Amino acid sequence: YINIxxxxxxxxxxxxxxxxxWFNYRHVANxxxxxxxxxxxxxxxxxxxxxxxxxMACNHRNPKPATxxxxxxxxxxxxxxxxxxxxxxxxxxxxxxxxxxxxxxxxSTPRSKRxxxxxxxxxxxxxxxxxxxxxxxxxxxxxxxxVELADAFEQMWQKRRYNELLFIIDTCQGASMYERFYSPNLxxxxxxxxxxxSLSHQPDLAIGVHLMDRYTFYLLEFLEDxxxxxxxxxxxxxxxxxxxxxxSTPGHxxxxxxxxxxxxxxTDFFGSVRKVELTMETINLTDPIEQLESGELQKEMHTYAxxxxxxxxxxxxxxQKDWHPPDGFILGLWTLILLVFFQxxxxxxxxxxx
Amino acid sequence: MATTEVERRRGQLAALxxxxxxxxxxxxxxxxxxxxxxxxxxxxxxxxxxKLQLHLSADVEVVFARGTVTPEQQKKVxxxxxxxxxxxxxxxxxxxxxxxxxxxxATIMEEDALNQPTAAxxxxxxxxxxESPSGSLVVYVIPESSSLLPxxxxxxxxxxxxxxxxIGSQMRVGKTLEQLLAHMEPRIKQVLHVMSFxxxxxxxxxxxxxxxxxxxKESIADSMRAFKSxxxxxxTFSLLNPDPKSHRLHWDIEGAVETYIQPLLTKLSPVAxxxxxxxxxxxAMLGVNPRFDSSRSTYTLNADSLAHVINPVEARLGSNAASxxxxxxxxxxxxxxxxxPLYIHDHKKQQVPTNAFHSPRWGGIMVYNVNEFxxxxxxxxxxxxxDMAKVMGVFLAQLRLLLGVQxxxxxxxxxxxxxxxxxxxxxxxxxxxxxRSVENIATATTxxxxxxxxxxxIGNIVINDNxxxxxxxxxxxxxxxxxxxxxxxxxxxxxxxxxxxxxxERAFFDPSLLHLLYFPDDQKFAIYIPLFLPMxxxxxLSLLKIVSEARQKHREKKPKKD
Numbered sequence: 001y002i003n004i005x006x007x008x009x010x011x012x013x014x015x016x017x018x019x020x021x022w023f024n025y026r027h028v029a030n031x032x033x034x035x036x037x038x039x040x041x042x043x044x045x046x047x048x049x050x051x052x053x054x055x056m057a058c059n060h061r062n063p064k065p066a067t068x069x070x071x072x073x074x075x076x077x078x079x080x081x082x083x084x085x086x087x088x089x090x091x092x093x094x095x096x097x098x099x100x101x102x103x104x105x106x107x108s109t110p111r112s113k114r115x116x117x118x119x120x121x122x123x124x125x126x127x128x129x130x131x132x133x134x135x136x137x138x139x140x141x142x143x144x145x146x147v148e149l150a151d152a153f154e155q156m157w158q159k160r161r162y163n164e165l166l167f168i169i170d171t172c173q174g175a176s177m178y179e180r181f182y183s184p185n186l187x188x189x190x191x192x193x194x195x196x197x198s199l200s201h202q203p204d205l206a207i208g209v210h211l212m213d214r215y216t217f218y219l220l221e222f223l224e225d226x227x228x229x230x231x232x233x234x235x236x237x238x239x240x241x242x243x244x245x246x247x248s249t250p251g252h253x254x255x256x257x258x259x260x261x262x263x264x265x266x267t268d269f270f271g272s273v274r275k276v277e278l279t280m281e282t283i284n285l286t287d288p289i290e291q292l293e294s295g296e297l298q299k300e301m302h303t304y305a306x307x308x309x310x311x312x313x314x315x316x317x318x319x320q321k322d323w324h325p326p327d328g329f330i331l332g333l334w335t336l337i338l339l340v341f342f343q344x345x346x347x348x349x350x351x352x353x354x
Numbered sequence: 355m356a357t358t359e360v361e362r363r364r365g366q367l368a369a370l371x372x373x374x375x376x377x378x379x380x381x382x383x384x385x386x387x388x389x390x391x392x393x394x395x396x397x398x399x400x401x402x403x404x405k406l407q408l409h410l411s412a413d414v415e416v417v418f419a420r421g422t423v424t425p426e427q428q429k430k431v432x433x434x435x436x437x438x439x440x441x442x443x444x445x446x447x448x449x450x451x452x453x454x455x456x457x458x459x460a461t462i463m464e465e466d467a468l469n470q471p472t473a474a475x476x477x478x479x480x481x482x483x484x485e486s487p488s489g490s491l492v493v494y495v496i497p498e499s500s501s502l503l504p505x506x507x508x509x510x511x512x513x514x515x516x517x518x519x520x521i522g523s524q525m526r527v528g529k530t531l532e533q534l535l536a537h538m539e540p541r542i543k544q545v546l547h548v549m550s551f552x553x554x555x556x557x558x559x560x561x562x563x564x565x566x567x568x569x570x571k572e573s574i575a576d577s578m579r580a581f582k583s584x585x586x587x588x589x590t591f592s593l594l595n596p597d598p599k600s601h602r603l604h605w606d607i608e609g610a611v612e613t614y615i616q617p618l619l620t621k622l623s624p625v626a627x628x629x630x631x632x633x634x635x636x637x638a639m640l641g642v643n644p645r646f647d648s649s650r651s652t653y654t655l656n657a658d659s660l661a662h663v664i665n666p667v668e669a670r671l672g673s674n675a676a677s678x679x680x681x682x683x684x685x686x687x688x689x690x691x692x693x694x695p696l697y698i699h700d701h702k703k704q705q706v707p708t709n710a711f712h713s714p715r716w717g718g719i720m721v722y723n724v725n726e727f728x729x730x731x732x733x734x735x736x737x738x739x740x741d742m743a744k745v746m747g748v749f750l751a752q753l754r755l756l757l758g759v760q761x762x763x764x765x766x767x768x769x770x771x772x773x774x775x776x777x778x779x780x781x782x783x784x785x786x787x788x789x790r791s792v793e794n795i796a797t798a799t800t801x802x803x804x805x806x807x808x809x810x811x812i813g814n815i816v817i818n819d820n821x822x823x824x825x826x827x828x829x830x831x832x833x834x835x836x837x838x839x840x841x842x843x844x845x846x847x848x849x850x851x852x853x854x855x856x857x858x859e860r861a862f863f864d865p866s867l868l869h870l871l872y873f874p875d876d877q878k879f880a881i882y883i884p885l886f887l888p889m890x891x892x893x894x895l896s897l898l899k900i901v902s903e904a905r906q907k908h909r910e911k912k913p914k915k916d
Binding site: 007009010042043044045046095098099102103104105106110111114116118119120151155158159160228229272273274275276277278279280281282283284285286287288289290322324330331334337338341345 | 361364365368372387561562575578579582606609610612613614657660661662664665668669673674676677678680698700706707708710711712713714715716718720742743744746747748750751752754755772773775777800801804807808812862863864865867868885886888889892
């Protein structure tokens with residue numbers, strides 16, 4: 001009776017916008033639009049990990065504060081009043097992203113910041129920002145390489161942290177990020193091939209920046225037609241944004257995926273359709289309920305735990321300062337040696353060396 | 355001339371001593387300051403554990419009541435037999451099952467117990483005589499003439515660890531004991547498969563290690579339904595009241611949990627810890643509009659639309675922010691006055707008697723109709739006391755399914771006793787403990803082996819002492835768990851396997867094991883060349899010069915010798 005095709009019982013989504021600053025407005029709008037679609041199709045906030053720099057809605061240059069628009073003429077406000085950003089501002093780092101994927105978070109991390117998937121979870125991972133051939137830039141200060149990403153997915157597979165994983169990336173040269181995958185059950189889509197740039201869609205003259213990227217814009221148009229009971233499959237998703245609309249050539253990779261993409265429903269990743277079974281049995285309980293005396297109910301007094309130093313929290317020995325030679329030591333040492341040598345013996349001895 | 359010679363010699367000596375300092379002092383210093391601290395891991399033991407050999411053994415006692423064996427056969431009893439079965443699951447995993455069967459005749463007290471009018475009472479009085487240890491079984495063989503079992507039932511499985519097996523009459527007379535035992539064997543095997551471990555259960559428990567292609571639809575559904583083994587679970591009971599203007603609901607959840615659910619959870623405490631909380635949600639609607647069935651003048655939800663009910667509600671259910679344990683949600687939905695009564699229909703348009711459904715690895719929802727408690731013209735809101743026994747009966751059944759306690763349908767001719775007030779029969783607990791131990795051992799070995807592989811592959815990761823300690827303790831616990839399982843001590847095996855899982859998970863998910871330093875080769879060159887090239891070039895050139903001068907001198911000396 002249960003739909004056994006996909007073998008998953010729950011859905012997760014990890015949506016990451018890797019850029020900050022006002023001129024990267026479109027990346028935040030991309031991510032928030034995907035977030036809205038995924039929520040509309042049923043994945044609850046507790047199963048979405050949203051990482052944004054979140055400096056658009058309240059930016060000094062935003063003419064309409066507390067909004068992020070995805071259509072020009074300010075048609076659709078994707079920020080809304082119920083967006084739940086799990087990692088914001090400077091928390092969006094390569095380290096945190098890899099920690100989420102591999103599960104190696106400090107014990108004090110709350111539930112909403114964790115990816116608590118199991119072997120029956122289908123995970124959607126969406127990345128957007130500025131990228132290059134084999135890397136993706138995080139907040140203009142660091143990068144994640146495609147090798148690290150592939151290794152992170154392999155560690156997820158080793159610990160059976162996913163059933164199937166859909167990876168979508170909307171950056172320049174996005175296809176290079178999925179070249180190195182080697183774990184099973186991964187399907188990947190990218191907005192452009194190696195050597196191509198992904199372009200933005202439309203500027204809004206009132207806001208003054210480009211609002212969305214082309215690939216995500218057409219992806220969203222496609223997702224607008226999907227509802228929780230629709231039967232559209234992945235082959236239709238691969239056709240989204242052909243070269244005529246996107247200027248770049250979107251790519252996809254399905255060789256690691258076990259099922260045929262034509263049998264994979266969009267809602268397997270973007271929505272959260274639960275499997276249900278009817279309960280046919282009941283247990284006959286005959287004992288009457290014991291009456292608890294009110295004195296037995298003890299009020300627990302809650303207090304704050306003493307804050308532990310960070311080094312204890314992440315189980316490391318407090319760092320013994322390993323003795324390192326001071327910076328520039330080697331260069332300084334050799335300069336010194338050469339200077340002393342030439343001073344003692346005079347410059348004319350240079351010919352003995354060279 | 356002598357001075358130039360002396361100076362040249364000084365130059366050569368300087369170059370040679372600089373080269374010596376670089377090689378003897380510099381290279382070890384550079385090596386020492388750029389290496390990563392890696393504590394020692396018991397790699398050889400981990401490799402041994404990668405080849406998993408599990409031995410499971412169960413003790414069975416077969417007791418012959420009066421009238422089942424002839425006096426000649428009785429002389430050969432007591433008797434002990436051992437059976438071994440080997441299965442190779444895949445190249446790294448092998449299973450062997452051992453059943454040690456002891457045959458004996460019944461004592462006088464047991465005969466009295468078997469003379470009770472019904473099977474349930476016989477079971478109870480047999481239990482008071484002796485309690486079987488965890489993991490063992492007792493099968494009482496009763497003659498055909500006994501009236502304990504109804505006509506078409508051959509085997510009765512009790513609430514504890516006993517079963518009653520009835521043998522046909524023609525088997526007694528004129529047969530030797532061996533033939534009798536051979537005739538009984540298939541039945542006893544079936545009893546063992548139901549009450550103890552079976553090959554399908556154990557291979558299903560190994561699914562973390564071995565990717566087995568699932569057999570049939572039922573086994574896939576079974577494997578997807580129950581939660582994976584975890585050290586703790588959280589259970590949340592929620593009362594959804596979409597219509598507080600009409601219904602004022604009262605439910606004694608604390609008393610109900612204490613009376614009905616807590617006994618089961620206490621009995622399951624060797625397996626996992628449970629924490630329970632409850633909440634009431636107002637104005638929480640189902641996401642689906644029910645249809646009005648005019649023939650029965652009720653509102654119906656048909657089975658296909660049930661899948662969309664859960665998502666809108668789930669957004670409003672909270673969960674404990676501090677723990678990462680899996681959550682089981684049990685929702686009790688009271689339909690609003692305008693959509694009462696609300697019934698769930700299955701695919702054949704029949705009403706589901708429990709009016710409840712559950713979702714694999716999530717929880718269950720029950721619809722409780724309250725329209726009978728008041729008439730149309732009463733003053734709203736109406737005070738309603740919910741019958742917790744009925745509600746908890748359904749939730750308990752769903753809880754059993756979701757925890758993996760429920761067994762598949764028994765073979766024909768079997769009668770399984772209802773599970774009693776604790777909600778769990780002893781043999782069901784044994785089955786759960788077998789499969790949980792195997793699952794924990796399988797998961798822990800996979801975790802440890804993949805961690806060792808990972809640390810081996812990536813040379814840059816620092817291995818702290820605490821990780822090495824966790825790994826060592828995980829390895830020790832695993833070895834102990836495997837040996838306890840072989841000895842048949844189910845309780846200890848489960849405990850060690852839980853410790854192994856905790857240590858291995860803690861080691862694998864330690865926050866310090868993050869590999870962030872990936873240096874492609876060109877970056878490594880780019881870092882080292884500006885540091886080392888300027889000083890190495892003079893040294894190398896001077897060494898070359900020394901060598902060429904020495905060779906020249908050697909060549910000059912040669913003609914002089916002639």
